[in-house]
Amino acid sequence: MYRYDPYDQKIVDERVAQFRDQTRRYLAGELTDDEFRPLRLQNGLYIQRHAPMLRVAVPYGLLSTTQIRKLAHIARTHDKGYAHVTTRQNFQFNWPELKVVPEILAELATVEMHAIQTSGACIRNITSDPFAGVAGDEYIDPRPWCEVLRQWSTFHPEFAFLPRKFKIAVNGAEQDRAVIQCHDIGLELKRDAAGEIGFRVLVGGGMGRTPIIGTEINDFVPWQHIITYCEAILRVYNRYGRRDNLYKARIKILVKALGIAEFKRQVEEEWAFGKNGPSTLTEAEVARVATHFTTPAYASLPAEDAGYAAQRSATPAFAAWARRNVLAHKVPGYAVVVLSLKDPQRAPGDITDAQLELVADLGDAYSFGEVRATHEQNLVLADVRQSDLFAVWEKARAAGLATPTFGLLTDMICCPGGDFCALANAKSIPIANAIQARFDDLDYLYDIGDIELNISGCMNSCGHHHVGHIGILGVDKNGSEWYQVSLGGSQGNNTSIGKVIGRAFAAAEMPDVISKVIDVYRAQRLDGERFIETVRRIGLDPFKIGVYGDAAIIERKQNA
């Protein structure tokens, strides 16, 4: 993974000094709340319900075990012994005191970490495929490009005060695992007919209050020009994006208002000035960054480890875990392991300091000292030998990190919600835990199969509910918490936005509602058909009838 040189380190060290001084001036009354707010947000520091929340950047989800141990130390020393993995592959601490945040940042800087631009109206942490470099369907490794873009976007002076936040994702494989269609800029690495690397550029996607799927603005921007092209998009947005209404300030609204043809015209007119300028990437720079992402020293192994097969036969619980949480690796004899953070005893995405220490140990012993965070709020060991899987499983299981449900109903994405977040309309963690408690039978979960259930506690959609096969959105009705259910959303290559099925439900109704939805699917599915495929084939009406009953649907149609 990328390691800092003295320039990178100096920028992070200077940031620590800058924020230390800003915090001092704030606490001394020299900076007002309004003046300090954007400064702390651009350092990932929110004021939450109980205490500040600090969001630490994990660029494109990659972590060294040294960094993991530092996060464990921070959780133990400055927090209540746990951290939370976010849907931007970042880490959050929920309980640090404002006055110790500069100290935390100084500690992070010693392991090449920071909290730069993890919030605020600026370019946020760039996200990517958690299986980059190891997936069999990868065309081009996105990590070097993510790092190049990370450096470009870090403290970009022109784009620190955009109309609204700005999110970029990069994918380089046949399957989109970075939700690029729901980003302000989505980049798909590809090759042209001559074999040259470039990017298909999508713009104006996003979730939030107005979910929109991104539109292609350019089908191939050669790699040399990706920075100048992004700068042109950002400049048009910075100048003409709406600033009068927070809810209409994202770039998607500007793209919709102008139309993609006019937006593209403006961007390319702007690009004509920057193209071929000094920000044009050089082969030397890309090669320098790419040397940090070379293939690890894989051993030459048989494609199928005999011991691994025997262990699966002998130990059904291991086989169950291997079936869901172990994925194919492009190198023979290796596997990708998903360490689940969906233990029903904990909030989805939460991890304790002791678990973090164990993950670091596993990473060192079995996966070249690296760990990844996923936007689905799990951790990944990307390079495990098949012959080591049993040992990894035993240790992970003892630590509550081997819930064998990757990709199943209870492996849900869930924002921190009203228990922590000041923006939330409703709690989300208790809903997740109640659904996990209802669906605690593994055989039943396996029978339901691949499905994505996503929960957001408010319209900001941090829990990606719009693209959940089942989406749950917390809403406020006259001061009480209600939950709206949508079906048919999807991430990946066939990204779609879910549709709300009807009136919202009280928290206590939610497990029953999900049961009814699943019952409809199991009654209606064709052989081998996944949940999302059934929804697409039969539409929402059978689910509405299953959930609300015939009478309610007929009455509504008559009133319509």
Place this chain on the structure above:
Amino acid sequence: MPKLIRNGRVVDDSAEILVLDETQAPEALTLPEGQVFVPLAVWQAHKGMLSGRAGVGVWLDSHESVEDLAEDLESLSAVALNFPKFTDGRAYSGAALLRSRYAFKGEVRAIGDVLRDQFFFMQRCGFDTLQPKAGKYSDAQLEEAVASLKDFSSPYQAAIDQPEPLFRRARRVA
């Protein structure tokens, strides 16, 4: 005398920023003596008369475009860009455009909600003159605030102050 920061140093400044309220037609204004920044509407109404006068600059609000001044830049020694709120970042693009696309060599002044914690970004985008609101900082605080111009020593990306990105400026070894 009021003070501001120019090219990294605290200096006296007596320029007046002329503000037009809704009731005043630009044609009806009488201009003060000395250095003055007039609103775009006043400039456009009196361009013929004003362009001959020394010490006249134009200020643009954040919704106004530098393109509207493109033809006139040769006859202007200073342009000011207003930050109605420091979180309104349009003037960063405006300053960068003045310096790059229009190669404007005169003064580019930041006015309005100009705060020390944004000095570094402003300077990078081509502002040479930073004028916090009157009374925002004491003389001593303004002297102290100059330090913010040096918050970062080697930024990654190209901007007006460093036209080459770090990967072209420095020999970085993997």
